Amino acid sequence: MTNQTINTSEASQWVDVCDINDLTPETGVCALVGEQQVAIFYSGKLDQLFAIDNYDPIGKANVLSRGIIGSIGERICVASPLYKQHFDLTTGECLEQAEHRIRAYPVNLAGNRVQVGIR
Amino acid sequence: MTTERIIVVGNGMVGHKFIDTVINSDNAEKFEIVTFSEEPRLAYDRVKLSAYFSGSSVDDLMLTSEEHYQSAGVVYTLNDKVVEIDGDAKTVTTAAGKVEGYDKLVLATGSFPFVPPIPGKDQPHCLVYRTIEDLEEITASAQESKVGVVVGGGLLGLEAANALKNLGLETHVVEFAPRLMAVQLDEGGGDLLRRKIESLDVNVHTEKNTKNIGAGKKRRYVMEFTDGSELETDMIVFSAGIRPQDELARNNGIDIGERGGIVVDNFCRTSVEDVYAIGECALWDGKIFGLVAPGYHMAKVAYSHINGSSDQFTGADMSTKLKLLGVDVASIGDAHARTPGAQTYTYEDGVNEVYKRIIVSEDGKKLLGAVLVGDAEAYGTLQQMCVNDMALPDSPEQLILPASDGSAGASMGVDALPDTAQLCSCLDVTKGDIVDAVQGGCCSMGDIKDKTGASTGCGGCAALVKSVMDKELENLGVEVNNHLCEHFAYSRAELADIVRVKKIESFDALLDSHGQGGLGCEICKPAVGSILASFWNDYVLEDKHMGLQDTNDIYLGNMQKDGTYSIVPRVAGGEITPDKLIVLGQVAKEFNLYTKVTGGQRIDLFGAQLHELPTIWKQLVDAGFETGHAYGKSLRTVKSCVGSTWCRYGVQDSVGMAIALENRYKGVRSPHKIKFGVSGCTRECAEAQSKDFGIIATENGWNLYVCGNGGMRPRHADLFATDLDDETLVKYIDRVMMFYIRTADRLQRTSVWLENLEGGLDYLRDVVINDKLSIAQELEDNMTSNIGKYQCEWKTTIESPEKLKRFRHFINSEKQDENLAYVVERDQRRPANETERENQIPAVEVTV
Ligand code: SRM
Ligand SMILES: Cc1cc2nc3c(=O)[nH]c(=O)nc-3n(C[C@H](O)[C@H](O)[C@H](O)COP(=O)(O)OP(=O)(O)OC[C@H]3O[C@@H](n4cnc5c(N)ncnc54)[C@H](O)[C@@H]3O)c2cc1C
Ligand code: SF4
Ligand code: FES
Numbered sequence: 031m032t033n034q035t036i037n038t039s040e041a042s043q044w045v046d047v048c049d050i051n052d053l054t055p056e057t058g059v060c061a062l063v064g065e066q067q068v069a070i071f072y073s074g075k076l077d078q079l080f081a082i083d084n085y086d087p088i089g090k091a092n093v094l095s096r097g098i099i100g101s102i103g104e105r106i107c108v109a110s111p112l113y114k115q116h117f118d119l120t121t122g123e124c125l126e127q128a129e130h131r132i133r134a135y136p137v138n139l140a141g142n143r144v145q146v147g148i149r
Numbered sequence: 150m151t152t153e154r155i156i157v158v159g160n161g162m163v164g165h166k167f168i169d170t171v172i173n174s175d176n177a178e179k180f181e182i183v184t185f186s187e188e189p190r191l192a193y194d195r196v197k198l199s200a201y202f203s204g205s206s207v208d209d210l211m212l213t214s215e216e217h218y219q220s221a222g223v224v225y226t227l228n229d230k231v232v233e234i235d236g237d238a239k240t241v242t243t244a245a246g247k248v249e250g251y252d253k254l255v256l257a258t259g260s261f262p263f264v265p266p267i268p269g270k271d272q273p274h275c276l277v278y279r280t281i282e283d284l285e286e287i288t289a290s291a292q293e294s295k296v297g298v299v300v301g302g303g304l305l306g307l308e309a310a311n312a313l314k315n316l317g318l319e320t321h322v323v324e325f326a327p328r329l330m331a332v333q334l335d336e337g338g339g340d341l342l343r344r345k346i347e348s349l350d351v352n353v354h355t356e357k358n359t360k361n362i363g364a365g366k367k368r369r370y371v372m373e374f375t376d377g378s379e380l381e382t383d384m385i386v387f388s389a390g391i392r393p394q395d396e397l398a399r400n401n402g403i404d405i406g407e408r409g410g411i412v413v414d415n416f417c418r419t420s421v422e423d424v425y426a427i428g429e430c431a432l433w434d435g436k437i438f439g440l441v442a443p444g445y446h447m448a449k450v451a452y453s454h455i456n457g458s459s460d461q462f463t464g465a466d467m468s469t470k471l472k473l474l475g476v477d478v479a480s481i482g483d484a485h486a487r488t489p490g491a492q493t494y495t496y497e498d499g500v501n502e503v504y505k506r507i508i509v510s511e512d513g514k515k516l517l518g519a520v521l522v523g524d525a526e527a528y529g530t531l532q533q534m535c536v537n538d539m540a541l542p543d544s545p546e547q548l549i550l551p552a553s554d555g556s557a558g559a560s561m562g563v564d565a566l567p568d569t570a571q572l573c574s575c576l577d578v579t580k581g582d583i584v585d586a587v588q589g590g591c592c593s594m595g596d597i598k599d600k601t602g603a604s605t606g607c608g609g610c611a612a613l614v615k616s617v618m619d620k621e622l623e624n625l626g627v628e629v630n631n632h633l634c635e636h637f638a639y640s641r642a643e644l645a646d647i648v649r650v651k652k653i654e655s656f657d658a659l660l661d662s663h664g665q666g667g668l669g670c671e672i673c674k675p676a677v678g679s680i681l682a683s684f685w686n687d688y689v690l691e692d693k694h695m696g697l698q699d700t701n702d703i704y705l706g707n708m709q710k711d712g713t714y715s716i717v718p719r720v721a722g723g724e725i726t727p728d729k730l731i732v733l734g735q736v737a738k739e740f741n742l743y744t745k746v747t748g749g750q751r752i753d754l755f756g757a758q759l760h761e762l763p764t765i766w767k768q769l770v771d772a773g774f775e776t777g778h779a780y781g782k783s784l785r786t787v788k789s790c791v792g793s794t795w796c797r798y799g800v801q802d803s804v805g806m807a808i809a810l811e812n813r814y815k816g817v818r819s820p821h822k823i824k825f826g827v828s829g830c831t832r833e834c835a836e837a838q839s840k841d842f843g844i845i846a847t848e849n850g851w852n853l854y855v856c857g858n859g860g861m862r863p864r865h866a867d868l869f870a871t872d873l874d875d876e877t878l879v880k881y882i883d884r885v886m887m888f889y890i891r892t893a894d895r896l897q898r899t900s901v902w903l904e905n906l907e908g909g910l911d912y913l914r915d916v917v918i919n920d921k922l923s924i925a926q927e928l929e930d931n932m933t934s935n936i937g938k939y940q941c942e943w944k945t946t947i948e949s950p951e952k953l954k955r956f957r958h959f960i961n962s963e964k965q966d967e968n969l970a971y972v973v974e975r976d977q978r979r980p981a982n983e984t985e986r987e988n989q990i991p992a993v994e995v996t997v
Contacts, residue, residue: 048960056668056696057703059960070960075657075668085968091712092958092966096703098696100670103635109671111700111708128204129315 163428269362575606723750792829
């Protein structure tokens with residue numbers, strides 16, 4: 031298991047979220063980090079964790095954790111379950127409508143615990 | 150060798166096209182080019198300017214680069230304006246004082262946005278929409294604004310309105326004329342466009358003449374109209390038309406038209422020797438052309454004349470096709486029926502919001518023009534008929550009527566087009582050019598764009614160019630790519646065969662053995678998930694299948710717009726006991742669910758949150774309900790009429806048959822959803838002929854109809870076999886359904902599947918009834934095995950504590966989603982819309 035997905039040094043504080051076994055490979059869950067809804071995905075194939083905002087700015091609902099993840103070329107994305115726009119899991123960029131960029135968060139695995147980094 | 154020196158004033162789209170034509174011509178080395186731009190950069194794609202709001206960068210929009218000009222020897226000056234022409238000395242002078250001599254002078258100064266002389270128009274936040282700098286100002290202003298008004302409801306005005314809307318502003322369009330896009334559309338088209346745009350929350354105000362812009366009470370400004378009404382706003386974008394930028398020519402003795410524009414002849418020459426004018430600044434035959442394609446044509450003509458040839462500019466087709474705020478709009482030729490004797494045909498579909506009108510010549514033989522709103526699919530065909538003077542069919546109305554078989558009425562075999570037909574007017578690409586490109590090896594739209602430039606301008610020609618390309622590929626015997634997506638170079642039907650024959654049981658195994666790398670995506674995952682379920686019928690939420698399930702299947706409910714779910718228990722055949730009805734009512738009441746009878750004869754409970762689903766389903770399962778698979782690409786409902794048990798005309802027990810069929814096929818996953826109807830007699834109260842499988846009772850048994858469809862493109866089912874006994878009926882349905890599951894495309898309903906099945910209905914009968922392929926037994930066995938593995942997915946789920954963990958909004962908190970907001974309407978709750986939300990106090994205060 032890779033310990034970090036994006037530059038962990040960006041995080042000033044790690045928030046403990048759940049056990050890695052709470053995550054089904056290739057799907058997501060939503061976690062409350064502070065007051066923020068964060069969608070956390072675990073790809074077993076890549077052995078990697080990702081975290082982005084749960085709010086879909088296009089569908090305007092807190093649903094991204096419930097989307098299908100996959101790859102578009104080299105990019106790892108989630109397709110919004112509402113209207114299927116893709117959001118890059120490492121940068122938060124929306125592939126179809128670039129003006130809708132959401133936040134991506136550092137994630138870390140400490141033992142079996144999944145942690146999300148906040149600044 | 151002596152070179153000729155050409156000065157090009159203005160480096161906009163057309164000025165650049167001229168330069169590009171010169172430097173790419175065989176005689177390029179004969180000319181030396183100098184160009185001046187008033188803007189801070191070289192030419193960019195103004196047509197795609199709005200893309201700047203949706204993320205395109207300046208670099209994406211650039212049509213050329215400084216390096217490119219340098220390497221081609223083009224001398225350029227940016228940020229400097231030419232202010233004087235001396236036609237005798239043959240020199241120009243710039244604002245910065247630079248003087249340059251020329252042999253030929255080309256004016257490509259474009260146009261500027263017209264701002265009506267309204268008092269108050271020069272205040273901050275009163276802007277225009279023409280350059281990248283304008284867009285930057287609009288973005289900045291939007292950040293300090295809540296409400297925005299576009300003055301002008303023409304083509305550009307509506308584009309600007311779209312931009313304001315995307316910037317999050319409450320958007321208004323104020324138009325002087327009685328309708329939108331008055332230049333291109335007739336009354337009917339303009340009215341429909343207005344309705345559509347208003348339904349997108351853009352407020353349209355027509356017949357409004359602004360007399361003053363003053364200080365507002367609630368917002369920054371108030372616009373006062375001559376009819377006494379007012380509109381408060383924070384910012385204004387003027388888009389009330391363009392005026393040719395002819396100041397330079399006007400001040401230096403070059404002939405100007407009465408209402409502006411530099412007068413040119415067929416060679417684009419002005420009244421002063423060796424001075425040409427091209428693009429939006431040029432006035433030809435009393436007309437200014439506000440589109441880029443005619444400008445590009447002028448650029449070629451002017452160069453041809455300078456280079457000693459004699460091409461001429463003789464007018465241009467002003468047809469346009471656009472998507473404005475998501476609405477398809479097209480205008481072709483004489484849209485206003487101004488030609489004497491012109492006759493019109495109008496088709497209006499108020500339900501689907503489509504308006505189409507064609508204008509034909511007095512003798513009914515030629516198409517003069519057309520207006521399309523809401524559905525512009527016929528644009529390519531109609532535009533070609535118009536510009537190529539092609540003969541009209543005997544009944545021209547066919548061009549705009551939806552054909553009875555559902556295909557677009559106006560589809561014209563592209564074979565009928567002459568090779569000289571111009572498909573792409575922006576880039577002047579003909580059918581012949583496309584055919585040559587395909588013969589030269591192009592086999593995708595990407596290749597065609599790179600090679601010919603077609604479709605890289607406004608994009609209006611894309612559909613037509615693609616059909617010419619596909620047709621030519623077909624003529625060459627090249628198979629058109631049917632790959633599911635970038636991860637699988639197979640069609641859905643091919644993958645279904647692979648899964649079935651090689652007994653593949655998971656997505657990962659299929660991706661590893663037959664995929665092209667990557668992780669898969671939201672196209673192939675659900676498609677493969679459905680194929681696996683069709684053949685092996687495992688529990689869909691097994692760990693290895695869970696990540697494949699689409700929006701609805703993954704939580705076994707239909708996701709609603711606010712992220713909550715609907716609950717649809719199965720009510721086979723629409724028959725339900727009073728006790729069960731009471732349970733539905735109790736559950737709905739307990740969880741405050743919006744309740745509605747569906748079009749499929751059952752009851753839908755809306756607005757359940759993720760964490761409520763298991764509790765609700767537990768109560769329903771305990772009361773004897775099962776999942777209704779309203780979320781699945783699988784059997785939905787079998788609609789029935791009351792039949793012989795009660796009805797005085799009924800000849801068979803249609804309810805009994807409907808329940809039997811629904812219970813037999815429930816849960817079977819298929820390429821798309823499947824619906825049945827069973828009617829007890831020929832009066833057909835169950836509307837069975839609009840279903841995938843329609844069964845109608847006869848004195849002697851059942852008539853089976855197949856491949857009907859309601860929905861977006863209704864199709865009556867075809868009569869497949871008559872007077873069947875119960876057993877044969879079921880046998881035939883098993884076979885047809887399994888054959889469909891094996892061979893259909895992803896998300897293809899049975900109707901479209903049959904229409905694309907080679908050999909059609911006769912072939913299907915041959916396979917199913919005569920067992921032509923000797924697979925009938927196999928099809929039945931597949932079906933039997935699938936049915937044998939049925940389980941109510943909700944029952945399985947609520948019995949598994951592991952699976953239930955996922956049914957909560959937060960993995961680490963019992964809190965609920967705070968974003969949900971409801972209002973009560975007609976005694977039930979429903980999601981609040983945006984305005985209602987804004988006026989509501991948030992249910993939970995955020996504590997710091
Ligand atoms: C609830 C219901 C409307 C209602 O209030 O009556 C409904 C609701 C939806 N329909 Fe429907 N359809 C409903 C009956 C129909 C019918 C009528 C019928 O079945 O007799 C039709 C036309 C018949 C047909 O399918 O041929 C119908 C044709 C569609 C279509 C167009 C399909 C097509 O081939 O053109 C879609 C879109 C699609 O599937 O791609 C659709 C899609 C949808 C979706 C799934 C849209 C979505 O993705 O959210 C809606 C789900 C709502 C939900 O959360 O439950 N619905 N839909 C009806 C549920 C019936 C049921 O008990 O299961
Ligand atoms: C938002 C928008 C959307 C559009 N959409 C479409 C569309 O879908 N389809 C379509 O066909 N057309 C469209 N158009 C119109 C199209 O952009 C114009 O037809 C085209 O740009 C005209 O090219 P031009 O070179 O004549 O003028 P321009 O592109 O305006 O170029 C003229 C240039 O000359 C410069 N200039 C002027 N005077 C001087 C001077 N004295 N010295 C130096 N430089 C000078 C100007 O600053 C400018 O850079 C659209 C326009 C806009 C604004
Ligand atoms: S027609 Fe069907 S899909 Fe459309 S809004 Fe109504 S229920 Fe939804
Ligand atoms: S017609 Fe505009 S891109 Fe082809």
